[in-house]
């Protein structure tokens with residue numbers, strides 16, 4: 001997508017693209033109720049600003065720069081629950097843009113501090129002011145009031161889906177091909193839904209018939225109900241509505257994971273395997289294990305570890321989380337993992 005390098009900001013983008021995506025794929029060997037299972041997860045904390053959201057931010061900024069919607073000096077303004085803010089703050093500053101992030105005020109302290117560390121402005125939005133939906137409205141109002149504002153609009157922007165259709169999905173297919181395998185399923189917690197929709201698009205374009213599963217917290221099922229119901233602690237997923245880029249009719253069954261089980265599994269990934277991943281990664285791993293058990297010994301279930309655990313050190317991630325009778329984590333032992341390195345260092349999508 002970055003063919004023309006005559007403008008300095010496009011040159012900057014080309015450099016940043018070397019630090020985004022092309023992550024390793026982990027083959028994680030575990031036992032669930034005594035049964036041996038291997039599932040595959042992209043190790044996304046290796047990205048520039050530490051999460052999978054760099055893929056989306058880089059792609060949206062790249063398209064906007066190329067198409068002239070983002071001009072030098074424009075302020076990037078986005079509503080986000082965290083990692084997106086960090087990604088736009090880091091990439092935006094690297095490209096010389098001021099960044100303003102509208103964010104619900106209940107997100108972890110670390111996220112706010114990290115965004116501010118890049119010199120970005122954080123505008124906290126309380127539940128009384130509309131929370132997540134209120135954050136999006138505030139961003140749109142700012143764009144209406146000023147003509148030097150660029151809104152990435154990650155929940156509605158098809159470039160979010162395209163980021164994963166051109167990187168995450170093809171990378172998984174290429175990495176599995178190096179061991180002679182192809183995915184039978186993909187599962188990912190839905191925030192904007194960019195990951196799950198984009199990987200679905202890539203798999204289908206490649207003629208891969210894997211089932212594709214959105215995942216959400218069982219104690220706050222936005223996808224199943226269409227709106228916010230209840231509270232949950234899996235930051236980054238299940239916000240307050242079904243995003244415009246998500247088309248549930250094109251996806252397979254929704255996978256449910258209790259937030260406490262996701263916390264326990266994130267802790268267990270660190271304690272048993274040294275994998276310092278965030279809470280949504282714990283949820284995704286549990287979803288992948290559920291699918292691997294259901295699909296049987298020939299399954300090749302894939303998912304993403306969206307970020308690392310350091311953004312959750314002020315949350316229940318560090319608590320002694322009680323286990324509930326239906327939790328899967330106590331039935332799981334993680335034995336080891338192998339690393340499938342990036343198979344595509346000069347992928348055409350980023351050349």
Ligand code: PMP
Nearest residue numbers: 083191192193194195236280306
């Ligand atoms: N996990 C974490 C930690 C995230 O920050 C996000 C992004 N909101 C997701 C999962 C969900 O990714 P997506 O927006 O692509 O659905």
